[in-house]
Amino acid sequence: MSCWRGVCRACRNRSINATQEAASQPARVKTFDVAPPSASYTLVEDLERQEAVSEMLSRRADSGIADLKEDVEKFKKHMEKAQQQREEDSRVKSGPRMPPGRFDLVTVADGSGHRKPQLGGTVKLRYAVVLVRDASMLDAKEDFEYVLGGQALGAGEVCPSLLDGMLVQMRRGQVASVTHPLKELFPANAPAIAQHGPQEEAVCEVSLLEIYVTKDCSFRNSTGQVLKEVIKDGVGSWCNNPSDEGMAVLRIEKVQTHEGRCLFPDAGASPLELCITVGDGEVCDALECAVLEMRPHETAWVTCSDPSFLVGKPLGEKAIPKSSAYLLRVSLVDFNPGPDALSFDEEDRLTFALRRKAEANRLFKEGRYRLSRQRYFEICDLFHHLDRPKVKDRFLGKEDLWQECRQLRIDCRLNIAACSIKLQDSSMAKEACDLVLKQVPESTKALYRRAQAELQQREFAEACRDLRRVLDIDPSIQEARRLWEKAVKQRKEVDQKQKKEVKYDTMCGRILDDRTDKFTYLNADLDYPDAEGRPVSEWLKFGKEQLRR
Template identity: 25%
Template sequence: MNSMKNQAKSSNQHRLKSSAKRGNSLPTRRSRRSFSKLDTVGKLPTSAIMLLFIMLELCLMEPNWVLLGILILPSHLHLVKKGEVALFTLPAVESGSIPQDSNSVVQFEVELVSWITVVDVCKDGRIIKKIMEKGKGNDRPGDLDEVLVKYQVALEAGTVVAETPEGGVEFYVNDGHLLPRLPKVIMTMTRGEKAELIVQPQYAFGEKGREAGSGFRSIPPDSMLYINIELVSFKPVINVTGDFTVIKKIFKEGEGAFTANEGANVTVRYTAMLEDGTVFEKRGIDETQPLKFVTDEEQVITGLDRAVATMKKGERAIISIHPDYAFGNVEVKQDLAIVPPGSKVVYDIEMVDFIKEKAPWELNSNEKIKVAERKKEEGNLLFKSGKYQRAAKKYDKAADFVSRDGSLGDDEEKLAKSLRVSCWLNGAACCLKLNDFPGAIKLCTQVLDVEFHNVKALYRRAQAYIETEDFLLADVDIKKALEVDPQNREVKVLKMKLKQLQADSDKKDAKLYESMFAPKTKRLKVEKEEDEVVKMDMGNVGDSAAPSDGLIFDSR
């Protein structure tokens, strides 16, 4: 017990059955482990090594159990499997025995009966976990998950100071419970795992201790705690949107490793409620039909759509959805009740079945092109409706289906290239609408890598460069576009806009440099004039900054 209390690193505590004998020949049965030097004992003095072996030989005069890992060969025990009987052979001189001749050896017959895993949870020796019963599977709780835990807390003398009810206690890991470091311990456990913890005072209640109350007895200052703990179960909690506006808590794990995806045909049953429990819709419950829909097609509220795409077949979960991802700030009449404006909603939902949208590699060449064309048209409709974010996703997916992977013939590749270029250009138009100027530059560059003379790509990239104030790069693209199409009206308008912006920028820079070297009174006057110029510029740019619709949308 003392060795475990002072454990400073993660280790395995082995229990072995041993016997030893001296001889001149090696037996042929069982596994053999031979070492020419006793380097595994560590840098102990020879007298200490001899003493260890004398103690061992005295123990072996009777069939006693020996914790051999503490005495010899600790770094080689990982070579022995549970239930294996191994023969370790050492030269008699190095073992500390008196040899009968120069070839004498000492043999240790070792059987690994069992071991207990010991984990240094915080890597500083202040919380040591000894696993008494392994859990099921490899899944461990995350910091958002809800866990059901049983525990008993005792002092070093054995006095129990805290204990959970028979059914355990349920809490969220990141909310904490009992001790500040308990969540860290729980996140190392698997379902059904039982363990013994030794918690140093620094990670318990420290110098102050704890007064009786809240289910605790009084805990003296500087008390070490001994905790028997069991992770009964846990419910995974998923932050679907990444901003905690759509939260999924899994009550029943689904089948297999695959989830639905965007574009999947899904069948679900659910009960939809307000936060106060008022049910406003049921599907697949109480003789109602399950709901069938295609994900990522705006057929249900956004939060439900996003969450369902993460579910496995047979999975049951509670989904909590913020108003921004539900019905917003409008009143909505549903089958069983009215959803007031700004309502948070909750779905108790089960994934009955789904059919995933096929991936590009699952389709033949003709199918890939048809899917790409369909997704591009869907993107066009979304763009015209002002849904630029969703349109951009459609264009991106369409381009993925006809990516250049060597699977298309020459004629098909020509059509695929045209589709890729069209989708990249339309995606760039979406990025400009969304003020994602780096994204627009990237997509236009992809087009120019395959069509260096593409006027639309040069035009849109120049627009993005102007917005990022990379005027020199914008000027280069505009000149290239006019070389290809000297009469292009939109490019000419953009050239005039750039020229004005460059002139304004040069004027401001000149005034800035002048003010840096001017007397203080003159500098104040210049700054005032500069403020007036900026105000005028802001008004002018507001009229000219909007990109021309003539080249923004590519319907090719």
């Protein structure tokens, strides 16, 4: 029986997921010649097995509840942290701050839209402050522009922190009021506090007329050269904008310098309203940038920091004075969107791209390099998918079409490099040439224009290398030979100038190289000063004696 009992203990250690029938069959157990277990012993085995299963299930249930509780606690902490972050983001971050919870607004008239002013943004508003006791007017200011978080008002006017705290909660067209003591509405030196006392309560009512939204509309790089500040919102969704080759009706209301000098229109003249084809250069580059980001019936101030953006009709005929910035007030009356080229099949997309390339070439000949480069960029974006391996399935049986699309993109990138060289943007020119050379390593145009960009960056060695490669491919290119001779000459002049300014012998003589100092045991400092004067052979012995002491 002891041997059989030992075998049963092994059975009890089997997986609890096995069926009870398989675990309790004695015929499957190979034993010695012993009698089978009695019925009472089998009953005990079953009870023990049931107890083990119930214990395991209860342990699993306890662990599942613990895991669930842990997940709930983590979720609570995450939500509390997110709420604190939202409160910090909505809090006024500059200027004197009002006590928390004191900006409870009483809405007089609801606003419209979802946009709320942000710190650093510009709004148009009016406000009035009325004493609660006798309804006397303490301060009022009609329609004026205000910059949140950065504008200081007069000594007798309300605190900017109060306006900031109210405006960040308001929407366009909303009228709201707050009631506070005068010490929280005005600066300490305000006449109203001196006359009525700091504890006298007053009502400040603010009406938010407009929210000016500023957006960078510069071509491609978002360099801040053209900024659009919305002073009247348009209609429709945020993506309801004109597109390339679409029709737009613009009303140019005013053009002035940053100092306030009016350039357009002339005295007594009315605003200019014209119908243009977007992207064809019928208006100046600044308006070509801005119109792509406007919605119907939108009015905006377009700020341009570069006079070259004003080149072209209708401002190209006027003499442009020197100024730090130029402001154009323009409205988009209406527009018809251009063709959605991205939804075209390959044949129609190629036809559209060739038509736009012809317009870009015309703009290049007219000297509109910035606008022409933007047209080439958009053509390249139409064929951004040509390098993907699976795209070739779309050109099955159309090898000539694939080659034509590929060649068109290469030509546009070369033209991008040419426009960038004209605009002194050598980095962009090198980037475009590098993309061409990855596909056509022996492209002489790409090598030549990359060399031109390298000369602008005064990288004479790289320019000489690229021009030498051009001449190795085609020695008959005279422009490359002349440019190579010029690059070699400039490189020699720079080398001669450096040799005169830098004397290498003097410079090298002043370099302190630790490897030239040969330290040996003869000039090394002694660890034991008493060893001075003793023979070198006794230094080690003397050191051991000192260590023993």
